[in-house]
Amino acid sequence: MKQVSWSGIVLAIILFALAAIVPLVANGYHLSVAVTAIMYVALATSWALFSGPTHYISLASGAFFGVGGYLVATGMSDYDQSFWLMAAIAPVVAAILATLIGLATLRLSGVYFVIFTLGLAEMVRNLVSWIQNNFLGSRGLYVLTDFTEAHIYWMLLAVCVVIYIFGWWLSHSRLGFALRIIGNDEAVAKHVGINTALSKVVLFMTTGFFAALVGAIIAPRYSYIEPNQVFSPELSFLVVIMALIGGTNRLWGPLVGVIPFTIIWEIISSNFSNFSTLFLGLAFLLIVYVIPNGFVGLLEKWGRRLRA
């Protein structure tokens, strides 16, 4: 319903240009933080495309991300396939998996959905570990490529651009509007003619697709991959917290959450690693009690007060 705002487009292009030159000016450590940050921008933004409007909090990002990383690793390590082929296959596999999970879980609502996605993600992790340990011989897999951190960064930036364009299209489309109505009142959504199950599955699938794509692209960074590590449930929680801290009512909301959070997370994990879980808990409390609509929601509230 909104008009195209030229200032918004110009701002987006400037931000993109600034983001694109980061690897040229940042050195090893800073670039590595930047890669982590842009990875979470992609994950949190694509997560919010579905969970933002519908309020279906999915804790399955880790599973889809893991599918991406694991398929690249197993394809390259055990079956001698190229990185590009595996990076193309992985998101499709994750999208199919997401469709199946979506069909099974999206009838559930509220906390049941949250728990179910977490459980399913754990199940996928254990299943893959079990198959890997019992049938495929080795425990870990090597992902050896010529990619530098800068290459990975630029690939992830490209993914982010695609996610933002998709998100912008979505917010102007009937499908996006349908998701907002579903998030407001699912009974009304059905009675105004929305196929709620289909709308939710389509978006859940998209989220799974992007999470796996990110997982596939980031895999070369780790060189050595174990299922238990790449299917980390911690990642699912981080994605949710970052997106919620930023705010999910705007497309650029998660971005606002990811960057400060990644930096703080990086500092805490390297200096006080024992406190990282504590920090995660505090961040959760902060969201629930202080900024239910994220930083962006807070800024908009202040903006309204100033104008009023």
Place this chain on the structure above:
Amino acid sequence: MSTGRTLLQVNGATKRFGGLVAVSGMTFDVKEHEVMGIIGPNGSGKTTMMNLISGELRVTSGSIAMQGRQLSQLPAHKVSRLGVARTFQLVRILPGLSVIENVIAGGAFGHSRRWGDDALHFAQTLLDRLGLADHMYQPVGALTYIDQKRLELARALASEPQVLLLDEWLAGLNPTELQIGIDLISDLRKEGRTIILVEHVMDAIRSLCDRCVVMNSGKKIAEGKPSEVLSDPEVIRAYLGDE
């Protein structure tokens, strides 16, 4: 007014919830341009009947058809797309959307499928008609109760439904608002819309309905003109009990 062809046919519709039979063998027709009232004491199955028509619930047996198309096995969104719109007994507006978005929501997916400028203009026209023009871009939290009800009606009308279901749309209004509400539905009736309404307000039933179906314990106990059915001894007994 009831000279049109038959639009909706309910034939032996029955709904069981476990051992409870909420609606039992209901049979009635609704003609085009007709306002049909469904009345009866509390718990007689009126809202369940509405939910069966709108696809919220599926019939256990029997059928509901609109212009020869079966509605009774379709999910709610498909029923809506075929042209059945409804309001809810407890008003349900979309709190996170603006007033005008609430109306557009009614038209974007259902029967009329309006989108973009077309949807916007149509929604403005509807809000204008229902007296909500001043609230168009407000959040819905700012609306009074009757305005919320108007908004819900505007949302239902946005899909240009063939059949409009009003589930106690007049309930909870004060006497002044009630008159406004009755006039509004009366206008819709003059436009020739087909409406099924569940209502407790007897004045509204007398002045608005062409015909009424009276339900008691899930069954139809009378059908006919409001003045006739309301003086039917069995209807009086259902409402007031035996002497």
